[in-house]
Amino acid sequence: MxxxxxxxxxxxxxxxxxxxxxxxxxxxxxxxxxxxxxxxxxxxxxxxxxxxxxxxxxxxxxxxxxxxxxxxxxxxxxxxxxxxxxxxxxxxxxxxxxxxxxxxxxxxxxxxxxxxxAFAFPERGFVTLIVDLFMCGGLLAISAIDADWFEIPLVIPGLMALVALGSIFWGLQPRLPSLATTSYLGRFAAKFTIGGTVGSLVSIFWIYWRSPAPACGEQTALTSPPASGAGTDAAEVPTPRVHGRxxxxxxxxxxxxxxxxxxxxxxxxxxxxxxxxxxxxxxxxxxxxxxSGQPVETLAEEVFEETAVPSARLEMLKESLLLLPPLVLAVAAMAAPIPLPAAEWCQRLFGVLLGALLGGGIVWCARIGGTLAFGRVAMGMGDIYLMAAIGAVLGWPMVWIVFFLAPFLALAWAAVWKLMGRSNVLPYGPWLSVAAILILLLGPPITHWYRLQLFPPAPPHAAPLLAPPAGGSGG
Ligand SMILES: [Zn+2]
Structure with a gap:
C-alpha cells in the first residue's frame, strides 16, 4: 500500500x-x-x-x-x-x-x-464513495433503531434516496446505477420507470392523506418506550439501552x-x-x-401480538389496491410514445428510480403475499421505504439480491443466538441493511454471473441490451 x-x-x-x-x-x-x-x-x-x-x-x-x-x-x-x-x-x-x-x-x-x-482516488468514484458511505451510515442507524424500537424512522431512507438522486448530476459514476435508453429494452424499462414512479407517488400520497404522517414506518404504533418506561410527561431523561456480559x-x-x-x-x-x-x-x-435484558423481549412479544390482528388478511387485500396505480401507469407508460432524452443525468435518474421501484416493490409484494399466506402482518411499511432507498443507491441489478440475502443472514444470527440460549425475535430492518452493505462488494461478482446466464457473451461489436452500471462487472 x-x-x-x-x-x-x-x-x-x-x-x-x-x-x-x-x-x-x-x-x-x-x-x-x-x-x-x-x-x-x-x-x-x-x-x-x-x-x-x-x-x-x-x-x-x-x-x-x-x-x-x-x-x-x-x-x-x-x-x-x-x-x-x-x-x-x-x-x-x-x-x-x-x-x-x-x-x-x-x-x-x-x-x-x-x-x-473503475475507481481512482480522488478523480474517479469519489462521489460514489460519498453516496455509499452515506448509505452505510443511514443503514447502520436504522439497524440500531429498528433493533431497539421495532420501527424505522422514515427520515433516514428519505435522506438516503435524496443523496442518491443528488448524485445523478455528477455524470456516470462507477457502480452507481444507470439505465441506457439507447436500446429497445432500455427504452421500455425507462418508460416503465416513469409510469411506476408517478403511480407510486399517487399511492404514497394516498397513504398519507388517509392517515397523516406517522413518525416511524412500522404498522405497529408503540405507545411506550422500551428502555425507560417513561410517559409523555416524563420527569426522567430516558436512558439508552445497557447491555450485559x-x-x-x-x-x-x-x-x-x-x-x-x-x-x-x-x-x-x-x-x-x-x-x-x-x-x-x-x-x-x-x-x-x-x-440480554427484558425490555426488547417484552417489546417483541407486544409487536408479535399486534401483528396477529384477525383482520390482517382483509386489511392487506385493501392495501394491495395501492399497488394498482404504479402497475397500471407503468404498463400504460410502456405503450405510450414518451420522448426519452439521452442525457447522462437522465440515464442516471432512470437507474436510481428503477432501483427504488424494484426494491420497494419486492418488499411490498412480500408483505402482501406473506400476510395473506400466514394471516399475520409480515413486514412493516418501514421495510418498504428502506428497500426503496437501498434500491435508489444500489440500482436494479443488485437490489433484489439484498432481499434474498437478508433472510440467510438473519437465520445465521438466530442460529448462533439459539445455541447461546437467547431469544431470537428480531426485527428485519438490520438484516436488509447489513445485506445491502455487503452487496456493495459481493454484488458485482453475483451480477456478473447472472448477466452471463441471461445474456451470453455477444460478439464484441454488438451493443448490450441494458447497459451495466459503469465498472459493475468488476473489471
Ligand atoms: Zn456518571
Whole structure:
C-alpha cells in the first residue's frame, strides 16, 4: 500500500469512528425526539442537541476529552468519569464498527480493486464513495433503531434516496446505477420507470392523506418506550439501552480484531478488505442487537401480538389496491410514445428510480403475499421505504439480491443466538441493511454471473441490451 493510500485509509477509519459517535447520539435521540423531558431543572422537548451528552446515571455532561471515539471508553475502562457506573459497551462498538465499515469500503474501492480500475482516488468514484458511505451510515442507524424500537424512522431512507438522486448530476459514476435508453429494452424499462414512479407517488400520497404522517414506518404504533418506561410527561431523561456480559463481548471483539490483522498479513488484499467490512458490521451488530435484558423481549412479544390482528388478511387485500396505480401507469407508460432524452443525468435518474421501484416493490409484494399466506402482518411499511432507498443507491441489478440475502443472514444470527440460549425475535430492518452493505462488494461478482446466464457473451461489436452500471462487472 502506498503512503498516500495509508494516510487516506487512516483518515477514513477516523472519519468512520467519528460518524459512529454521531450515530450513537442519533440512535438514542431520533426515536425520542419531541418527548418532553426534564433535565437539570429545565423542561423541554428532547432534540438532536438537547439535552447535551451526559452520563445516564449521574447526569454529568461528557467533557470533550472523554468524547473521543473508542479511545475514551477504553481509557475510562468503560466507566463514567464522574461516578462509578458503567457506560454501555454499545458506544465503542458502534464507533469501531462504523470505522471499520468505512475503512473496508474505501480499501475495497480504491486500493484492492473490487471494481477493477473503475475507481481512482480522488478523480474517479469519489462521489460514489460519498453516496455509499452515506448509505452505510443511514443503514447502520436504522439497524440500531429498528433493533431497539421495532420501527424505522422514515427520515433516514428519505435522506438516503435524496443523496442518491443528488448524485445523478455528477455524470456516470462507477457502480452507481444507470439505465441506457439507447436500446429497445432500455427504452421500455425507462418508460416503465416513469409510469411506476408517478403511480407510486399517487399511492404514497394516498397513504398519507388517509392517515397523516406517522413518525416511524412500522404498522405497529408503540405507545411506550422500551428502555425507560417513561410517559409523555416524563420527569426522567430516558436512558439508552445497557447491555450485559461486557466480558464476553470484549473477548469476541479482541478475537475479531486479531483475525482482521491476520487477514491483512496472510490473505489477498481483496479478501482482507471484504473481511474488514464484515468485521465492522459484526462488531456493530454485536453492539446494537439485544444480548440480554427484558425490555426488547417484552417489546417483541407486544409487536408479535399486534401483528396477529384477525383482520390482517382483509386489511392487506385493501392495501394491495395501492399497488394498482404504479402497475397500471407503468404498463400504460410502456405503450405510450414518451420522448426519452439521452442525457447522462437522465440515464442516471432512470437507474436510481428503477432501483427504488424494484426494491420497494419486492418488499411490498412480500408483505402482501406473506400476510395473506400466514394471516399475520409480515413486514412493516418501514421495510418498504428502506428497500426503496437501498434500491435508489444500489440500482436494479443488485437490489433484489439484498432481499434474498437478508433472510440467510438473519437465520445465521438466530442460529448462533439459539445455541447461546437467547431469544431470537428480531426485527428485519438490520438484516436488509447489513445485506445491502455487503452487496456493495459481493454484488458485482453475483451480477456478473447472472448477466452471463441471461445474456451470453455477444460478439464484441454488438451493443448490450441494458447497459451495466459503469465498472459493475468488476473489471
Ligand atoms: Zn456518571
Amino acid at each position: 502506498e503512503l498516500s493510500n495509508g494516510v487516506i485509509a487512516f483518515f477514513m477509519f477516523v472519519l468512520g469512528c467519528c460518524i459512529g459517535s454521531f450515530l450513537n447520539s442519533l440512535i438514542w435521540r431520533l426515536p425520542l425526539a419531541g418527548r418532553r423531558i426534564t433535565f437539570r431543572g429545565r423542561t423541554g422537548p428532547l432534540t438532536l442537541h438537547w439535552p447535551p451528552s451526559h452520563c445516564p446515571h449521574c447526569h454529568a455532561a461528557v467533557r470533550w476529552q472523554h468524547n473521543i471515539p473508542v479511545w475514551s471508553w477504553l481509557a475510562l475502562r468503560g466507566r463514567c468519569a464522574d461516578c462509578p457506573n458503567p457506560i454501555s459497551i454499545r458506544y465503542p462498538l458502534v464507533e469501531l464498527g462504523t470505522g471499520l465499515t468505512f475503512l473496508g469500503l474505501y480499501l475495497a474501492y480504491f486500493v484492492t480493486g473490487w471494481y477493477g480500475t 461486557v466480558g464476553v463481548i470484549l473477548g469476541i471483539t479482541v478475537l475479531l480484531v486479531l483475525l482482521l490483522i491476520a487477514s491483512w498479513i496472510f490473505l489477498s488484499g481483496k479478501t482482507a478488505s471484504l473481511f474488514t467490512l464484515i468485521a465492522g458490521l459484526l462488531l456493530f451488530l454485536l453492539g446494537v442487537l439485544p444480548t
